[in-house]
Amino acid sequence: xxxxxxxxxxxxxxxxxxxxxxxxxxxxxxxxxxxxxxxxxxxxxxxxxxxxxxxxxxxxxxxxxxxxxxxxxxxxxxxxxxxxxxxxxxxxxxxxxxxxxxxxxxxxxxxxxxxxxxxxxxxxxxxxxxxxxxxxxxxxxxxxxxxxxxxxxxxxxxxxxxxxxxxxxxxxxxxxxxxxxxxxxxxxxxxxxxxxxxxxxxxxxxxxxxxxxxxxxxxxxxxxxxxxxxxxxxxxxxxxxxxxxxxxxxxxxxxxxxxxxxxxxxxxxxxxxxxxxxxxxxxxxxxxxxxxxxxxxxxxxxxxxxxxxxxxxxxxxxxxxxxxxxxxxxxxxxxxxxxxxxxxxxxxxxxxxxxxxxxxxxxxxxxxxxxxxxxxxxxxxxxxxxxxxxxxxxxxxxxxxxxxxxxxxxxxxxxxxxxxxxxxxxxxxxxxxx
Numbered sequence: 001x002x003x004x005x006x007x008x009x010x011x012x013x014x015x016x017x018x019x020x021x022x023x024x025x026x027x028x029x030x031x032x033x034x035x036x037x038x039x040x041x042x043x044x045x046x047x048x049x050x051x052x053x054x055x056x057x058x059x060x061x062x063x064x065x066x067x068x069x070x071x072x073x074x075x076x077x078x079x080x081x082x083x084x085x086x087x088x089x090x091x092x093x094x095x096x097x098x099x100x101x102x103x104x105x106x107x108x109x110x111x112x113x114x115x116x117x118x119x120x121x122x123x124x125x126x127x128x129x130x131x132x133x134x135x136x137x138x139x140x141x142x143x144x145x146x147x148x149x150x151x152x153x154x155x156x157x158x159x160x161x162x163x164x165x166x167x168x169x170x171x172x173x174x175x176x177x178x179x180x181x182x183x184x185x186x187x188x189x190x191x192x193x194x195x196x197x198x199x200x201x202x203x204x205x206x207x208x209x210x211x212x213x214x215x216x217x218x219x220x221x222x223x224x225x226x227x228x229x230x231x232x233x234x235x236x237x238x239x240x241x242x243x244x245x246x247x248x249x250x251x252x253x254x255x256x257x258x259x260x261x262x263x264x265x266x267x268x269x270x271x272x273x274x275x276x277x278x279x280x281x282x283x284x285x286x287x288x289x290x291x292x293x294x295x296x297x298x299x300x301x302x303x304x305x306x307x308x309x310x311x312x313x314x315x316x317x318x319x320x321x322x323x324x325x326x327x328x329x330x331x332x333x334x335x336x337x338x339x340x341x342x343x344x345x346x347x348x349x350x351x352x353x354x355x356x357x358x359x360x361x362x363x364x365x366x367x368x369x370x371x372x373x374x375x376x377x378x379x380x381x382x383x384x385x386x387x388x389x390x391x392x393x394x395x396x397x398x399x400x401x402x403x404x405x406x407x408x409x410x411x412x413x414x415x416x417x418x419x420x421x422x423x424x425x426x427x428x429x430x431x432x433x434x
Contacts, residue, residue: 003144037110040121049107050126052084054430057128059111060087062094063319064213064345065134068157070101071215071419072132072426077104079423086126090137093319100320101216114139123149130430133182135159136196143181152429156422157212158187160195161342161364168199176200183432186425188418189367207425210418211367217323217351218413226327226352233272233328234308240269240330240395245322246276246344247335252284254338256291256313258388263312266395272325274316276335276344281317288313327352331394331401333387334358343369350377353409355401357381357390371415377408 042050056076060069066089073085087105089095098108112122119142130152131142136159146153160168168175179185179201186209187193197203235241242262244255252273259271273296275284281298288296297311299318308314316325326332332349336342338359346356346368357379362369372378381387394401 038113040118054129055084057086058132060134062091063097066094066097067216068212069134072422074104075419075423114141116141119145129433140178147181153182154426154429155185159192165195183429209421212419214415215419221351225324229324229328243272243329244333245274248339248341250339251335254384270312272314274322278317323348329354332356337361350408351412353405355405375407375411376404
């Protein structure tokens with residue numbers, strides 16, 4: 001009965017969403033690359049790479065999940081060199097990131113819509129022995145059809161944000177049935193494990209394993225990336241650089257206001273703005289001019305050969321550069337936190353040894369926030385005035401930034417190892433396939 005109700009609601013949602021996305025595709029081109037794949041189309045050249053055994057399908061929704069999936073895939077590849085590892089994403093940005101970081105995957109595909117005939121069509125061609133979902137990506141039809149075909153399923157890097165948890169618990173009667181279809185759950189923390197259990201996951205199947213993102217970030221830190229970015233952005237040694245990463249609407253105005261005040265104290269300070277969604281770059285550049293800065297240079301312009309000379313505000317309007325940009329920062333503000341968005345990944349700058357500031361909305365990164373605050377590498381601010389005060393003091397204290405930043409970096413490296421444990425969990429479940 002619940003499955004029927006779910007599919008009825010899915011059909012009703014489709015009546016509203018299909019026209020909406022059709023207009024978005026026609027006007028902006030967004031989703032054009034992925035729409036056919038979401039209805040089950042897999043290009044022949046992609047399908048040709050899906051071969052070998054065992055066959056492991058890993059699903060990572062977007063950029064953040066791909067960051068966690070990549071080291072798990074590497075660990076699986078090391079343990080089973082001949083395995084076919086298929087990585088799917090839901091977003092085009094996630095697909096772009098997967099192409100850059102998940103190089104141990106055999107093939108990249110888009111995750112299908114949760115429509116039964118579409119799911120069956122894709123499963124017929126991928127033929128996975130085990131399906132691995134990263135974080136908490138639960139699609140009832142997909143999991144039900146996997147169970148009916150005796151395809152084992154595992155959750156890795158499982159996390160449940162406070163906002164999602166409230167919705168899940170309110171509809172526990174439904175999600176308990178869905179979670180029963182998952183063979184094993186690997187959770188990031190005790191809090192996430194308890195939330196999964198309260199949502200209806202059988203406690204005997206829930207294991208606390210850690211955060212695979214630590215492995216991926218620590219492995220990516222490379223001094224050559226810093227040198228590459230410094231040269232590209234024409235940032236001389238010793239420059240003061242404020243990086244505002246993954247900012248959302250409303251935050252750029254605050255950051256720019258703070259930057260203009262800082263510039264009066266520290267002439268020549270450079271601001272690098274990295275909006276969370278690159279399609280907002282035009283609005284961000286317009287805001288820069290509105291706030292009194294004559295012009296911001298875009299990363300696309302720099303990539304085309306333009307020099308930064310004379311421009312102390314850079315807007316990163318391309319995907320996949322944020323991690324490298326953090327390497328040139330003196331100090332970092334991480335967005336999605338002075339507006340109610342739940343925060344963004346503060347581990348990325350910490351992996352480079354940077355002190356990170358953020359607002360109070362960090363509901364999606366509570367464990368990471370607490371870990372950085374324990375070693376003094378994470379600092380919460382509540383408004384524009386406090387952000388300015390903290391940055392003014394920090395930028396002038398190189399010793400503090402170096403000491404606390406190094407503690408943050410050590411915290412990241414000391415938490416490595418989760419990806420190997422997740423790979424072991426997947427292989428253990430795989431060994432039980434009949």
